[in-house]
Amino acid sequence: LKLYTAGIKIFNFQKKGDIFFRQKTTTPLDTYFNHYISLPLPKDKILASYVWIDGSGITMRSKDRVLEKLPCELSSVPKWSFDGSSTGQAKPKDSDTVLIPSAVYRDPFRMDPHVIVLCETYYGDGTPTATNHRANCAKILSKISNLEPWFGIEQEYTMFDFDMWPIGWPKCRGYPTTKSLFSYCGVGEHVAGREIAECHARACIYAGLDYAGSNAEVMKGSWEYQVGATLGIKAADDLWLGRYILNRIAEHFGVIISYHPKPMGKDQPGIGCHHNFSVKTMRSDGGLTEIEKVCNILCERHTSLIKNYGLMDGEENRKRLTGKFETAAYDSCRWAVADRGASVRLQRNVVANKKGFLEDRRPAGDCDPYRICALLGEIYVE
Numbered sequence: 001l002k003l004y005t006a007g008i009k010i011f012n013f014q015k016k017g018d019i020f021f022r023q024k025t026t027t028p029l030d031t032y033f034n035h036y037i038s039l040p041l042p043k044d045k046i047l048a049s050y051v052w053i054d055g056s057g058i059t060m061r062s063k064d065r066v067l068e069k070l071p072c073e074l075s076s077v078p079k080w081s082f083d084g085s086s087t088g089q090a091k092p093k094d095s096d097t098v099l100i101p102s103a104v105y106r107d108p109f110r111m112d113p114h115v116i117v118l119c120e121t122y123y124g125d126g127t128p129t130a131t132n133h134r135a136n137c138a139k140i141l142s143k144i145s146n147l148e149p150w151f152g153i154e155q156e157y158t159m160f161d162f163d164m165w166p167i168g169w170p171k172c173r174g175y176p177t178t179k180s181l182f183s184y185c186g187v188g189e190h191v192a193g194r195e196i197a198e199c200h201a202r203a204c205i206y207a208g209l210d211y212a213g214s215n216a217e218v219m220k221g222s223w224e225y226q227v228g229a230t231l232g233i234k235a236a237d238d239l240w241l242g243r244y245i246l247n248r249i250a251e252h253f254g255v256i257i258s259y260h261p262k263p264m265g266k267d268q269p270g271i272g273c274h275h276n277f278s279v280k281t282m283r284s285d286g287g288l289t290e291i292e293k294v295c296n297i298l299c300e301r302h303t304s305l306i307k308n309y310g311l312m313d314g315e316e317n318r319k320r321l322t323g324k325f326e327t328a329a330y331d332s333c334r335w336a337v338a339d340r341g342a343s344v345r346l347q348r349n350v351v352a353n354k355k356g357f358l359e360d361r362r363p364a365g366d367c368d369p370y371r372i373c374a375l376l377g378e379i380y381v382e
């Protein structure tokens with residue numbers, strides 16, 4: 001069978017049974033891919049990937065559209081909509097769900113001038129969807145902008161092979177022999193997936209995130225990246241976009257990224273998302289008093305906070321917060337200096353300088369940073 005378009009032969013097909021096969025060519029498929037990807041596009045065609053958090057509260061979705069000009073400010077990025085019934089965000093009879101752009105980033109995959117647009121989701125009636133926690137976070141942080149809240153967030157994650165076993169672990173459900181002793185900030189045979197973490201670093205910085213660093217984590221095949229310290233809501237925006245970029249890069253490498261707080265059971269380390277927080281008074285001379293005050297409030301509110309610190313009302317996080325593997329127990333709260341077994345930790349130099357910030361170590365790897373930042377900010381809202 002031969003297919004012709006406008007008189008030009010484009011492909012030869014062979015008929016085999018009922019299935020059509022493309023004729024084998026000796027040209028590597030990369031060659032074709034590279035050809036199309038480097039086609040010069042007209043200057044007034046900007047590809048924009050609209051990205052949002054779906055109804056699961058952790059998985060992200062994206063779809064693309066062509067913009068006629070480079071969006072120089074947020075207000076010039078058009079709103080859009082999607083089928084919320086296919087993402088767990090709407091009922092089929094009222095499925096038009098709205099995408100409101102909240103931040104624009106450079107696209108590290110397509111490169112300039114193309115962009116990624118991080119969005120909030122709204123129901124048709126204009127109210128935020130159930131998993132749109134950004135709307136409330138933005139509201140709270142705008143009320144305390146005079147206090148200059150800074151957030152620094154540490155996202156841990158695990159890389160899985162397609163056999164659903166962590167990369168670098170022995171195949172057929174084997175466990176790393178040296179357990180957790182050498183993997184944290186490790187090198188060589190004690191770590192796996194560095195290429196992915198490295199690509200992620202470059203892509204995040206290119207995109208315009210306040211990406212701050214990375215390290216291999218305690219469990220082999222798991223890593224961490226940090227964003228911030230950043231003023232206001234941008235740290236949480238950047239953390240989410242960092243997740244999106246990571247999931248996209250994972251596609252290239254054939255790995256699956258998991259943010260589950262305890263992916264490999266009770267005898268293996270957990271996966272967290274520490275939130276570091278300060279306001280101007282904490283960073284000023286004598287700020288330690290203010291820091292200690294907030295630490296006490298964070299522990300007083302423990303029972304209600306912890307429900308917001310991970311998916312499923314925090315219940316999965318219970319598996320992680322056991323008091324082992326540098327965590328505190330789920331049902332209690334304790335703050336301390338230089339103690340990774342505390343719920344809230346102050347770095348030693350914060351106490352030495354009598355100013356700085358605090359670290360809330362309770363949030364799970366699968367938490368929504370908008371919820372955490374909102375709750376931290378809420379301490380200052382009357």
Ligand code: ADP
Nearest residue numbers: 150151152153154226228229276277278356357
């Ligand atoms: P650790 O693993 O020891 O907790 P990291 O370097 O991974 O340390 O994380 C420390 C985080 O604290 C960084 O994300 C950084 O941005 C953040 N941070 C530093 N100073 C402040 C501050 N004044 N306010 C809020 N966050 C801060």
Ligand code: MN
Nearest residue numbers: 063082083086
């Ligand atoms: Mn359609």
Ligand code: MN
Nearest residue numbers: 154224226274
């Ligand atoms: Mn860290």
Ligand code: MN
Nearest residue numbers: 154156217224
């Ligand atoms: Mn860590």
Ligand code: MN
Nearest residue numbers: 154274359361
């Ligand atoms: Mn930390």
